[in-house]
Amino acid sequence: MTADPMPDWLRPPPRGFTADDLDRLTDLPPHTELIDGSLVFVSPQTAFHLLTMGLLETGLRRCAPDTVRVRREMTVTLDKRQRPEPDVLVIDASAAGDLDQTTYQAADVVLAVEVVSADSERRDRERKPQLYAQAGIRHFWRVENVAGRAAVYVYELDPATRAYALTGIHHDQLALTVPFDIDIDMTELDKL
Incomplete structure (x- = not known):
């Protein structure tokens, strides 16, 4: 044998x-x-992780203009040695045409979202934001489970430093005007 x-x-x-x-x-x-x-291999996800991704995906799709598309769990090629998989991402609509593609290019990503898990805390809080910023992705959100409630940390790229600047922390209502008008009721997690 x-x-x-x-x-x-x-x-x-x-x-x-x-x-x-x-x-x-x-x-x-x-x-x-x-x-x-x-x-990097992922561990089984928690209900918080799964439900938060679904809520953000649905909310972003509802708010998104025709110029962008919302995707979930697709890799982004940042360079030859970096191909992370954001939990949720928003891409330029022009990059969404090929249904057989397995990755998007960093230049096509408008927003990358990471929902922090116990096994990926350091990557989601430190390494991935560094990589996304260095690749020029303009907007990044990190979502944390804070006592059973979602806290959304919203960042925008400072083009001079190629680093993210925190622009707000949102708990119950995620209301933003960039990268487009967004209004997501995060308390909907309680009903899912």
């Missing part, structure tokens, strides 16, 4: 994986990300 060969992704190449590798490696776990050339 011969053992099945180990999948290619169990043996990283000497310089790490590349963004293109995510499309060629077989049998990767769902929602695998590439951060700094390393594959």
Whole structure:
């Protein structure tokens, strides 16, 4: 009896994986990300994570102008060694045409949203925002579970420093005018 060969992704190449590798490696776990050339696998999500993503996706779709599209759990190619998967993202409508695509380019992303999970706190709070800002993504939201309620930390890119500046923390009502007019009742989580 011969053992099945180990999948290619169990043996990283000497310089790490590349963004293109995510499309060629077989049998990767769902929602695998590439951060700094390393594959990152996600843990099972909590109900808070799942419901918050759904609420934001639905709310953003309701508010979005025709010039953008809302997507969920699709990777974004930031550079050769960075291909994270935001929980929710808003892209330019012109980038949404190919139904077979597996990633979007950073230049097409208007907003990246990360809902923080216990296993990804540091990545969602520190590393991913750094990467999104360096890639020029103009808007970033981080959503945290604060005593069973969603707190949405809203950031905008400072083009001079290529770093995010906090523009607000929203609890019950997410009402914004950038990147477009947005009004999402975050207390709807209680009814889901």
